[in-house]
Amino acid sequence: MTEITTAKPGSTEVWITGIGLATSLGEGIDANWDALTAGRINVDEKNFAPYVVHPWVQVSLDAQIPKKGDQRQMEAWQRIGTYAAGLALDSAGVKGNKEILSRMDMVVAAGGGERDLAVDTAILSAQAKGNSAPGFLNERLMGDLRPTLFLAQLSNLLAGNIAIVHGVCGTSRTFMGEEVAGVDATRIALARIAAGQSDIALIGGSHNGERKDLLVLYEFGDFNLRDRFAPVWAREQHPGFALGSAGAFLVIESKAHATARGAKPFARLSHVVSDMSPRKRTGDVTATLEQLWSQLGPREGGGAIITGATGAEPVTSEERAFLQKHADFAVRSTGTRFGHTMETQFALGLGLAALSISRGALFPAGDSSGVEIEMAGPPSQIVVVGAGHWRGEGMALVEAVG
Amino acid sequence: MTAPRDKFGRPIVVVTGMGIVTSLGAGKAENWAKLTAGESGIRTITRFPIDALKTTMAGTVDFVSVDPFTSTGLTERLATMATGEALEQSGIGSKADFPGPLFLAVAPVEVEWPQRMELGRAIGKTDITYDDMLRVSSGGRFTPYHERFMFGSVAAHLVETFGTKGSPISLSTACASGATAIQLGVEAIRRGETEAALCVGTEGSVNPEALVRFSLLSALSTQNDPPQGASKPFSKHRDGFVMAEGAGALVLESYEAAVARGAPILGVVAGCGELTDTFHRTRSSPDGKPIIGCIQKTLADAGMTPDDIDHINAHGTSTPENDKMEYLGVSAVFGERAKQIPVSSNKSMVGHTISAAGAVEAIISLLTLEHQRIPPTINYDIPDPAIPFDVVGNSARDQRVTAVMSNSFGFGGQNASLILTREPA
Numbered sequence: 001m002t003e004i005t006t007a008k009p010g011s012t013e014v015w016i017t018g019i020g021l022a023t024s025l026g027e028g029i030d031a032n033w034d035a036l037t038a039g040r041i042n043v044d045e046k047n048f049a050p051y052v053v054h055p056w057v058q059v060s061l062d063a064q065i066p067k068k069g070d071q072r073q074m075e076a077w078q079r080i081g082t083y084a085a086g087l088a089l090d091s092a093g094v095k096g097n098k099e100i101l102s103r104m105d106m107v108v109a110a111g112g113g114e115r116d117l118a119v120d121t122a123i124l125s126a127q128a129k130g131n132s133a134p135g136f137l138n139e140r141l142m143g144d145l146r147p148t149l150f151l152a153q154l155s156n157l158l159a160g161n162i163a164i165v166h167g168v169c170g171t172s173r174t175f176m177g178e179e180v181a182g183v184d185a186t187r188i189a190l191a192r193i194a195a196g197q198s199d200i201a202l203i204g205g206s207h208n209g210e211r212k213d214l215l216v217l218y219e220f221g222d223f224n225l226r227d228r229f230a231p232v233w234a235r236e237q238h239p240g241f242a243l244g245s246a247g248a249f250l251v252i253e254s255k256a257h258a259t260a261r262g263a264k265p266f267a268r269l270s271h272v273v274s275d276m277s278p279r280k281r282t283g284d285v286t287a288t289l290e291q292l293w294s295q296l297g298p299r300e301g302g303g304a305i306i307t308g309a310t311g312a313e314p315v316t317s318e319e320r321a322f323l324q325k326h327a328d329f330a331v332r333s334t335g336t337r338f339g340h341t342m343e344t345q346f347a348l349g350l351g352l353a354a355l356s357i358s359r360g361a362l363f364p365a366g367d368s369s370g371v372e373i374e375m376a377g378p379p380s381q382i383v384v385v386g387a388g389h390w391r392g393e394g395m396a397l398v399e400a401v402g
Numbered sequence: 403m404t405a406p407r408d409k410f411g412r413p414i415v416v417v418t419g420m421g422i423v424t425s426l427g428a429g430k431a432e433n434w435a436k437l438t439a440g441e442s443g444i445r446t447i448t449r450f451p452i453d454a455l456k457t458t459m460a461g462t463v464d465f466v467s468v469d470p471f472t473s474t475g476l477t478e479r480l481a482t483m484a485t486g487e488a489l490e491q492s493g494i495g496s497k498a499d500f501p502g503p504l505f506l507a508v509a510p511v512e513v514e515w516p517q518r519m520e521l522g523r524a525i526g527k528t529d530i531t532y533d534d535m536l537r538v539s540s541g542g543r544f545t546p547y548h549e550r551f552m553f554g555s556v557a558a559h560l561v562e563t564f565g566t567k568g569s570p571i572s573l574s575t576a577c578a579s580g581a582t583a584i585q586l587g588v589e590a591i592r593r594g595e596t597e598a599a600l601c602v603g604t605e606g607s608v609n610p611e612a613l614v615r616f617s618l619l620s621a622l623s624t625q626n627d628p629p630q631g632a633s634k635p636f637s638k639h640r641d642g643f644v645m646a647e648g649a650g651a652l653v654l655e656s657y658e659a660a661v662a663r664g665a666p667i668l669g670v671v672a673g674c675g676e677l678t679d680t681f682h683r684t685r686s687s688p689d690g691k692p693i694i695g696c697i698q699k700t701l702a703d704a705g706m707t708p709d710d711i712d713h714i715n716a717h718g719t720s721t722p723e724n725d726k727m728e729y730l731g732v733s734a735v736f737g738e739r740a741k742q743i744p745v746s747s748n749k750s751m752v753g754h755t756i757s758a759a760g761a762v763e764a765i766i767s768l769l770t771l772e773h774q775r776i777p778p779t780i781n782y783d784i785p786d787p788a789i790p791f792d793v794v795g796n797s798a799r800d801q802r803v804t805a806v807m808s809n810s811f812g813f814g815g816q817n818a819s820l821i822l823t824r825e826p827a
Contacts, residue, residue, distance in 0.1 A: 051536070073683060106678075111553060112510040117532050124522035124530040135453020137515060138610050142454055145611075147618040151683050151813070155510040155553075156574045160683055160814025169678035169692070172816060173582055176510060177554030177572040184571050188586070195593040212532035216521075217513055219539035221548030274569035276561055390549070391558050392569060 012194045015258050015265035015401065016354040018092025018251030020204070022084040023338055023348070024054035024244055029091070029355055036352070036363035041337055043229045043242065044210075050226045053209045054339030056080060056245035070165050075114040075152035076245075078161050081206025084247025085162045088202060092251035093263055095166070100261075103170040105198045106162065107189045109181035109205035109343035110174050112155035115213040119144045158206060168202055175343075179308065180274055180392025181205070182346030186250075187272040187394070193254050200253035207341040209243030218243070223312045223389055232311040232335040233320070233369035239313040241389060244339020248348040265401045266354035271296045274394035285318035288393050289385070290325070296397045299381055304330045304362045306353050307385040308345035311335055319387050323371060329383070330375035336366050346386045346394060353382035353398040406658045408672075409705045412592040414826045418665040419492025419653035420765045421484035424752040425461035425646055429487055434769050437777040438798040442630035442751050444644050450610055457622040459629030460608045461646025461753030474511050476606030478556045480649035480758075481506070485564055485602055492653040492665060494598055495565070502598035504566035505586040506557045507579030509607050509757045513551050517544075556604070566600050576812030577717070578676070579603055580650060580760025581820055585674040587654045597659035603761030604649035613645060619684060621721060633754075634781035635718035635747035636725050636793050643719040646753025650761030657826055669768040672805065672821045673704025679815030686727040686811070693731030696817035697807070701735070704821040706805065708736045711743060711821070713776055713801070715767045715808040716791075718747025719754055724811065729789040732809075744801060746794040750780045760810040764820055767806040771824045775800050 021028065024042040025035035035042075044055045061079060064086030065071050071079060089095040094104070123140050151157050156174040163169050173188075175181040185203050192198040208214075218224050218241075225240035252269055273295045277288035305326065309319050323331055334349050341348060356362045362379050365372035380400040387393045408414050422429065425443025426436040436443075443461045449471075452458040466483070468475040495501045522530055524538045538544075549555055557570035575582040580603030587599030616622045623632040623642035633644040660667055677699055679692035686693060701707060717728055733740035748766050755762050770776055775798055782795030808820045 113512040115512075120518065121530050121532060121535075124519065124525075124535075125528060127519060127522055128525070128528040128530060133453075134451035135455075138451065138614065139454035141611055141614040142456075142617070145614060145618060150615040150619060153510070153512070153615075154574070154576065154813060156576050156812075156814045156816065157683060159678075160816075163678045163680045163815050164683065167680055169680045169815070171676045172575065172678040172814070173586075174574050175571055176508070176574055177557060177570075178552060180554070180569055181572070184569055187569075188571070191593060191595065192589065197589060197593070212536065213513070216532065216535050216539050217548065217551055219536055220544045220546075220551075222540055222542065222545075223548070224540075276558065276569050278562075388554075390552060391554055394569065 012196060013255040014190055014193050014252055014269045015255055016250050016252050016267050016269050017258050017263045017265055018088040019266060019351045019354055020084040020088025020091055020249040021351055022059060022080055022087060023246040024056055026057050027059045028087060033355060036337060039364060039366060045229060051215050052225045052229050052242040054242060054244040055210055059083060065165050073148055073151060074161055077114060077206050077208040078152055078158050080208060080245065080247040081158045082161045082165050084206060085202060085249045086166055088249035088251050089166055098167065100200060101167045101169065104168050105171045105189065105201040106159055106168050107185040107201060107203050108159040108174045109185040110155040110158045110176060111343055113153045116149055117212060178342055178392065179345055179386050179388035180394055181343045183272065183274045183386055183394025186346065186350065186396060187274055189252060190269055190272050193252065199257040202249060202251055204249030204347040205344040206247035207245060207344045209245045209339055214243060225311060231367035231369060232309050232333040233367055233371040235311040239311060241310040241312050241335065241340035244341040246338055246341040246344050246348055248344050248351050250347060250350055266358040268399045268401045269396065270399050271397040276392055285315055285387055285393060286321045289319060289322040289387065292393060292395045296383060296395060302328050303381040304375055304379045305383045305385055306332045306334060306349045308334050308349050310340050310389045312389040315387050315389060330362055330373050331371050332363065349384040350396060350398060353384050356382060357398060357400050414657035415588045415591045415654050415671045416657045416660050417652050417668045417768060418494065418655050418660050419488035420668060420768060421487025421651040422762060422765050423463060423480045423483050424648035424762060425463055426752055428483055430769060437751055437766065438775055440778045440780045440797060442780060444629045444632055444753050446629050455613060456617050456624050457613060458626045459632055459644065461644060462608045463647040472514050472550060473607040473609050474550055474556065477508060477604050478559055480606055481556060481560060481602050481604035482563060484649035484651035485560065488651040488653050494653055498565040500564050500566045500600055502566065502596040502600060503568050503590060504557060504560055504570040505583040505599060505601045506570060506572050507583040507603035507757045507761060508556050508572050509605060510574055511551055511553045514609060515611060517547055575816040576814050577756055578760055578810035578812040578816040578818040579757040580762065581810040581818035583761060584652060584671060584764055584820060585818065588671050588674050591654060591656050598653065598655045601654055601761065602651040603758035605756045605758040606647050608645050608647055616645060623720060631781050633720045633750045635720040635750050635779055636786055636789050636791060637782055638784045638786045640720040640722060640725065642721050644753040646755045648752060648755040648758050648762050650758055650765045652761060652764065669771050670823045670826050672823045673700045674820055675700030675703050676818040679817060684813050685723060690727055690730040690734060692817055693727060694734045696819050697731060697735045700819040700821055706821060708739055711805050711807050713770065713803045713806045714743055714745045715763050715806055716745050716747045717809040717811045718749055720749060725789060728809065729791060741790050742792055744776055744794050744799060745791040746776055746779045748777060760818065763808050764822060767808045767822045770806060771803055771822065774803055
């Protein structure tokens with residue numbers, strides 16, 4: 001069993017002061033909140049059939065990425081993220097504030113690798129027709145790859161584009177490694193602010209689920225949800241995740257820094273913990289989640305949990321076993337509502353937790369599985385949970401500022 | 403006796419173990435001997451056909467094999483080798499039980515061509531679509547490829563082998579990744595979260611598509627013959643970098659913990675700094691301000707002035723732009739001393755190990771401090787008159803070295819620098 005890595009809160013209180021969401025439910029916190037409240041889900045069962053995906057709601061990119069040249073230099077996942085990062089900076093009231101942006105730290109959780117599907121299939125078709133000359137692959141790649149595509153494939157170029165478009169240029173770090181990369185990006189940013197190594201940070205990620213190259217990667221492990229959409233908690237007989245499309249970014253800063261510039265908090269980010277369960281035996285993930293839960297500091301009972309549970313097995317059953325031990329908590333699944341956005345799912349959960357606290361209500365339950373119960377009063381503490389489809393577990397405690 | 407804390411009251415971070423693999427060989431001894439002899443690890447590529455390529459050489463690690471071959475598999479193998487050497491030297495923890503977290507600099511992972519072509523062959527028709535690929539991908543026929551091509555797989559396997567604690571962090575800051583991994587370790591120790599950290603940079607991605615991608619950006623040298631002459635940092639006729647493979651692993655510990663267990667102290671990570679360039683996706687701001695700011699932040703972090711630095715282990719990629727901008731940035735901070743401080747680029751010999759470079763070059767900087775001998779910049783026959791650095795050209799130089807600055811600059815505006823010293827200040 002591995003030990004826990006935790007961002008220990010020092011005396012420095014850290015606030016979430018900006019939220020940027022651009023998802024399959026819409027753009028901005030109001031549109032997302034309204035859709036959650038109405039129980040609306042945006043799912044596409046046709047265009048990638050038999051696979052189910054949650055498509056991104058198109059926006060006017062110019063609003064956050066004013067230069068067409070910048071838009072052209074990115075592929076969809078980077079445009080989604082750069083757009084959402086801009087929304088977060090607007091939300092925090094720091095957009096265009098060069099003094100703050102020049103020392104703002106950025107930790108992005110990213111995948112990458114958007115392929116040119118036409119190039120890939122043309123090469124495979126030529127191979128199937130018997131073209132096996134030495135250098136055949138080289139020749140096709142030299143001739144067919146767009147030079148700028150590479151920059152859309154590099155994981156750290158989401159951060160690079162955010163720096164260029166929005167001027168966030170203190171520091172820039174990109175964490176990879178699927179779901180838990182989003183947890184660790186938050187953990188490190190929080191730890192640095194709590195320890196006085198940083199005052200303000202932009203954290204988050206983005207994901208484009210409308211990608212057949214990604215479906216291939218996850219289909220190797222039979223992880224994709226097929227045929228019909230079902231809530232995450234109703235997939236036991238038909239497991240899998242529906243890839244989602246979303247950008248989710250947060251601005252977090254020390255209370256002192258926020259107060260000095262008159263910024264209002266959505267919520268407080270108190271703890272972030274993560275671990276890598278060995279996942280060798282049934283119950284390993286449940287035990288790891290329980291251990292992480294115990295590291296989150298003092299809590300009142302009867303709070304809420306927002307989880308990025310994927311719907312893939314066996315991890316979702318392991319997580320349900322953990323949730324059953326905390327049945328007095330109102331659970332909400334982001335996977336049901338937004339699909340699985342991989343590196344972005346944790347930041348999405350954090351954003352919704354902070355939003356729920358600031359609006360004084362948890363959004364309604366989303367299915368009849370019994371896992372998601374209604375919550376009567378306003379939430380003062382929400383635990384955000386993420387257990388990766390393959391590896392990596394993490395949690396955060398988001399609290400009302402009080 | 404030296405103080406257990408630095409001048410800012412933070413725990414001092416020391417290096418107690420190092421491991422290295424490059425195209426020159428495996429291990430510190432072999433690498434150091436060849437580096438100081440001015441040998442090149444760059445050779446004509448034999449791993450795959452080179453027909454139709456503009457660049458046909460690289461610093462491949464050909465003496466290590468993985469089966470089945472994937473770049474990600476090689477990346478993992480090189481990291482494992484370097485980490486094994488570092489842990490043996492450090493003597494920290496016990497087998498498969500490293501008492502701290504892993505910070506891993508690693509290239510973004512993708513499904514690779516041999517595996518994609520295997521899918522293509524499994525389809526059994528001649529006009530292939532991605533839907534066909536999806537159809538054959540399911541059902542468990544290619545299950546191992548899921549794990550292999552997860553971004554987190556290299557780190558996950560290193561955790562299983564070496565028993566590092568907590569969630570491992572896989573990171574990319576492009577060509578600065580290795581330096582960022584070290585910086586994350588330094589910060590964690592300074593925060594008091596851990597007494598030790600394993601910081602690894604690894605790169606195994608000399609494959610056709612990676613080579614073509616850099617080629618299409620005109621980033622690579624095309625001086626293929628002789629391959630050993632292609633990487634010529636700070637020379638007038640430099641025309642691009644040379645892709646290379648390798649890995650570097652460092653065991654970082656708090657000085658206090660290292661002393662307490664009687665560990666070998668190989669050097670100190672005295673300062674780290676980073677600053678983002680917002681000018682362009684692949685080019686530096688023409689005014690050099692982000693590089694200047696990065697170097698200044700690093701000096702400030704170490705509590706040092708330019709006068710305290712007596713050697714620069716340059717990023718020195720051998721691209722026309724990088725070497726010029728590095729001189730601009732260094733000279734703006736160091737003034738006239740920029741022409742007097744010995745500067746050298748290890749990339750002239752090992753090539754550009756991309757994600758690993760920051761870690762590989764930090765290790766070579768620490769070996770420089772240990773041996774008081776600066777490895778040369780080879781192929782330095784016709785100096786670029788616009789770059790009047792005191793380049794350690796062609797043969798190693800014996801010199802008193804107390805503090806080395808190691809620079810790393812990458813695509814996406816990533817700039818990071820480290821300052822390494824022999825003894826705690």
